[in-house]
């Protein structure tokens with residue numbers, strides 16, 4: 001799918017330089033909001049003259065400086081590498097012509113006789129033989145390379161990147177796009193492994209995957225010294241990525257055992273949580289303990305905070321009622337019928353916190369407690385057959401920035417919603433829905449659990465039927 005008319009795709013100002021971004025082919029929808037958010041964090045904006053192929057691993061960016069390119073790569077988990085783009089074409093002839101028109105004075109500092117270099121070939125959707133690679137490198141001998149080749153530890157690395165399209169069943173003989181550039185920096189993909197939940201000290205049933213946690217912090221534009229809050233903190237998976245980027249982190253959860261690292265373990269082969277399985281220990285595991293403010297046992301439906309703008313970013317994964325209950329505290333009287341008085345929970349918990357109320361309360365909380373320009377990033381579960389953009393919860397103080405889908409099953413998904421506070425919260429915004437129907441909570445979210453399980457039940461029934469055939 002080619003897509004033009006992107007929000008900030010202004011025609012590039014002459015001072016902008018061309019860079020090539022090589023993106024990972026994972027979480028495709030999340031990539032543009034990540035790159036756009038990070039560029040805006042560094043004072044830039046997403047700008048490309050290229051008609052961007054949304055799902056392509058190659059995007060040409062026009063940004064003002066190498067410093068901004070390096071800043072972007074210190075944060076992104078969606079992009080693998082960035083290059084100063086020296087040439088681009090739809091055929092090798094076009095690439096060579098483009099390289100010949102690249103200003104020589106911009107090339108020469110990297111091609112000096114006392115320097116070392118290497119040329120690397122990267123292909124997408126095709127594997128080349130060594131002989132084919134060498135032929136392509138040799139064809140670039142018209143470039144004034146004066147330095148010595150050093151394959152192990154070169155000062156400068158140049159890349160030929162070839163795009164053979166998106167269809168693995170229809171790979172063209174020749175690439176559809178070719179690029180040549182000077183490597184500048186790699187992104188932060190290694191964080192996905194080093195912060196993997198599999199190796200984490202304290203985990204729960206719904207601990208957030210490391211890659212998505214970093215994407216959330218990037219969509220939220222978390223920056224050093226920010227205060228980041230997760231009102232449904234669980235095991236603190238979302239605090240870790242923010243702390244990695246230098247923000248001070250805190251959270252609340254209704255579950256006493258989770259906050260205090262007690263109760264049943266989520267790992268196979270382990271019955272009870274160990275003595276130091278808690279959020280603080282998770283941060284300590286990554287050398288981030290100094291960024292930990294605290295985590296409190298508290299019900300998000302009842303605010304405990306003093307009035308005022310307190311948080312720079314709110315990042316959260318509210319309960320959907322699938323692997324954890326959606327619940328809130330209630331008075332003994334309120335809960336006498338439905339509630340369980342649990343010595344483990346230490347508080348009265350009713351089970352009637354509807355999803356629509358959770359999201360309504362979350363937006364209201366963000367509108368009131370975020371700083372101006374601060375962001376709310378959260379997951380919204382969706383029953384896909386009923387999805388339209390209208391069901392995304394709104395608030396007059398919050399502007400929708402991005403909305404990316406992650407599939408859970410053929411019928412259900414969750415959407416990562418990013419909103420930004422654009423208007424100061426006034427008392428009348430408490431009940432925004434009574435002023436304007438567009439802010440009415442959408443009640444359809446409430447039946448997500450039933451719809452999710454009806455899908456699961458149908459699938460199991462189908463699998464059983466298929467097995468009997």
Ligand SMILES: C[S@@+](CC[C@H](N)C(=O)[O-])C[C@H]1O[C@@H](n2cnc3c(N)ncnc32)[C@H](O)[C@@H]1O
Pocket residue numbers: 204206207208231232233234235236237238252253254255258298299300301316317318319320324325326327328329353
């Ligand atoms: C999807 S989990 C969050 C997981 C977390 N992101 C992590 O990495 O572990 C949702 C959490 O919300 C908590 N929760 C449910 N209802 C709540 C409420 N009313 N107030 C605060 N927390 C609540 C649950 O106990 C659960 O830990």
